[in-house]
Amino acid sequence: MKLKIKNFNWLAGKPVVILNEKTAKKMNIFVDDRIAIMGDKKFYAVVDIFSKLVKENEIGLSSELGKIIKKKNKSFIEVGTSEMSNASFLIKKKLNGTKLNGKELEYLVAEIVNNNLTAAEIAFFTSAQKLNGMTMKETINLTRAMVKTGAKLKFEGKYIADKHCIGGIAGNRTTPISVAICAAIGLTIPKTSSRAITSASGTADVIETISSVEIPLAKIKSTVNKVGACLAWGGSLGLAPSDDKIIQVERLLNLDVEPQLLASIMSKKISAGSKYILIDVPYGRGAKIATKKRAESLGKKFEAIGRAFKVKLKVVYTNGSQPVGNGYGPILEMLDVIKVLENNGPEDLKEKSLFLATELTKLCGIKNARKKCEEALSSGKAYDKFKEIINSQNGKKNFNEKIDALKLAKYKQIIRAPKTGKITIISNKGINNLCRVLGTPETISAGAYMHKHIGKVKKGEKLLTLYSESKTKLRAGVKFYKEFKPIEIK
């Protein structure tokens, strides 16, 4: 069918055509269908129906599409339906149980990066990975494809290192502390982090309370070269960009798909140029992984990918049965971080950060790692390094102002122990969900402060203080706490 072009100066984020309802009906196509546009070659696009914007027999082209098709308004173009792209064939192949080779995975990932697949097609691919599994070879090839289709960083230092936690633990804001310690003793750490998806707060959300985190690649390079580390948001850097698009689909069901998780994490680290990589796999009741056995099975796969890419990689298995640190929510977690750096913070957060920093330092082959890390922290060198990183990212020495400006939410409520006994369980998921009810991560001043970890408690002692900028949300938080009971006392 021939349609009249209407170019839109509109960045849809992917090649999208807009059709009038009547045209769509005539062509027997629906929103999210794929069509082919016959220009000099065949272009694929996804259909949106918006009758206000285009007339019958017109086709609106998103900015992305207009640029590649290069035809004037009111010129005609041939459009075909029921089109399966080559990438769709590959997804169908995988869904039917056939393994994909390196070339096929590279093509598929490139098509994801170029936005030529619909969310539904990515969902099919994700399902196929989850239910048919991926061999180690496929996982390694997927990782390689994800690296190849994105930007890469390169640094000069001797020890380009990184750490990563697979997540699921509330609080657990070790990254800013470990990175500061490691950078203080000479490691180079181009650290990129994500924002929260289902938790109270991600590392990027926490850093953002005092620093810009959306830093262009050039600025990351200069920051890392100058101060030895950065604490940036990974989302806009274009490192393994297919990852973001796949995660967007997975999170519709909060799905963790193991081969994809492995490839996502490893492709980001390798793209960032890291040669020494420490992976933290917390396990235990209420963590993403329940048993040590399953944690180790995952760990072995990380090691296999590490070997394939010739990087030094170590997996540590840590206790994931309760939150780490006392504050949960962007500002509350930043306050914990600062306290630890001032040698005045929660012991569990301090100990875990020191442990991770030591392991990463050891991995680089540096001797007396524990002693060096302890010294960096206790002497204040790590804190100084942290200030340097933040000031460099902000482009001015405003660290103290930023810290002074941190203010918790104006409404708060204390939750006390209803009886004397022993706290046996603190659900990470429950605490994270509670914080989201209170408004995190959007409201950076909201969240929860935990006064007691697992152990003895007396009736009437403080368990939690809840913070919110809205009375309604505070009430909803209290209600959620009572219904969900994330803290169990026996």
Place this chain on the structure above:
Amino acid sequence: MKLKIKNFNWLAGKPVVILNEKTAKKMNIFVDDRIAIMGDKKFYAVVDIFSKLVKENEIGLSSELGKIIKKKNKSFIEVGTSEMSNASFLIKKKLNGTKLNGKELEYLVAEIVNNNLTAAEIAFFTSAQKLNGMTMKETINLTRAMVKTGAKLKFEGKYIADKHCIGGIAGNRTTPISVAICAAIGLTIPKTSSRAITSASGTADVIETISSVEIPLAKIKSTVNKVGACLAWGGSLGLAPSDDKIIQVERLLNLDVEPQLLASIMSKKISAGSKYILIDVPYGRGAKIATKKRAESLGKKFEAIGRAFKVKLKVVYTNGSQPVGNGYGPILEMLDVIKVLENNGPEDLKEKSLFLATELTKLCGIKNARKKCEEALSSGKAYDKFKEIINSQNGKKNFNEKIDALKLAKYKQIIRAPKTGKITIISNKGINNLCRVLGTPETISAGAYMHKHIGKVKKGEKLLTLYSESKTKLRAGVKFYKEFKPIEIK
């Protein structure tokens, strides 16, 4: 986050909100994400980003959403992210290998009907069905859910009957003929059909060459009550409407998912009130199903659903190794149908139509079925019945005019046998794709006419005549024929 409402008078087909890019970035959400809108209760909607239409901190509501939220422009509403609906939980459950019970499937299907699921979520559900399978009990419950969430038809006659072919065979336009024969001998057949998805033409496309097929429910009832049958498009009737939405996602990969196929077909028949159902399962090389064994395995499942819904159901297994009839494409197939009804048409199409009509008649317990069906066809009673159906659907006696107006495409090209030998294979898929290259089903006058079926052929004899309204497409068709070689001569 609180956003300012902007109501759009725009039917998106589902609850959609439009956000400005900046708002989306701030909320860390993307196109196709789900958000929750807190009105009197919680409403879910899918995100579209269209910065031209809404400002930062505004939220555009599609017409569907505006109607249920009922708030004025410029009033504020609270919006939350990272929301999983209850239906998403059920999909995740199925994806993780747990069986779903009747209530859960009903809830899930209702959510699909209400457009509360994204295409990606439906893709996850489809994948889970395909890869984890569905028990017979789940398939029956899925069918029941699909019936329950749609419109129902009810007719008075003694023999409410229907036939269905699982598809995949080019031509094979038996439905108009069998329906006319059966209605002529007293069966009641509320027949609804689909348009082509990947084939040259669907039954609805063929009927549409001489009759309107988008017929409202009330008109279907009156037509069937008056003349004993209809030949309508099933798409806009609201019978098992979840089906259309699931098929839309499946066709991204041209996926056939067995439990879904079973539930789709059976739910439509049961919703239409049929008590006697004949299912045609063609098998053979180049058909959807290759072997008799696999055809019978599918057939048994149809029978099990039939028993569960207390309908009389029979499965026939037919030869699917080559196209049926001579014409492929809407008008070409209609011409075949008319010729058979005039007792002057392709023998294979006539025989298959008679066979199906006879089987359906037998299923109703009517004696001397074959004789009665033959007599209805040879006497012209079936043809008269067909005219009645078409005239009733068109609302005026214009059958002859409509037939006279059928014209084949203006450009044609004959393809001749390159050597003497035996035609061993005629690929259904190849013929269907060839017709699509020539412009079907949108161009109703395009397609192919086959002069020879499987059997002997002499060099230079006509094999096919290709028809197209465009010289370019005709050339593309010839090129496609040469590359794909859908007819093999040995």
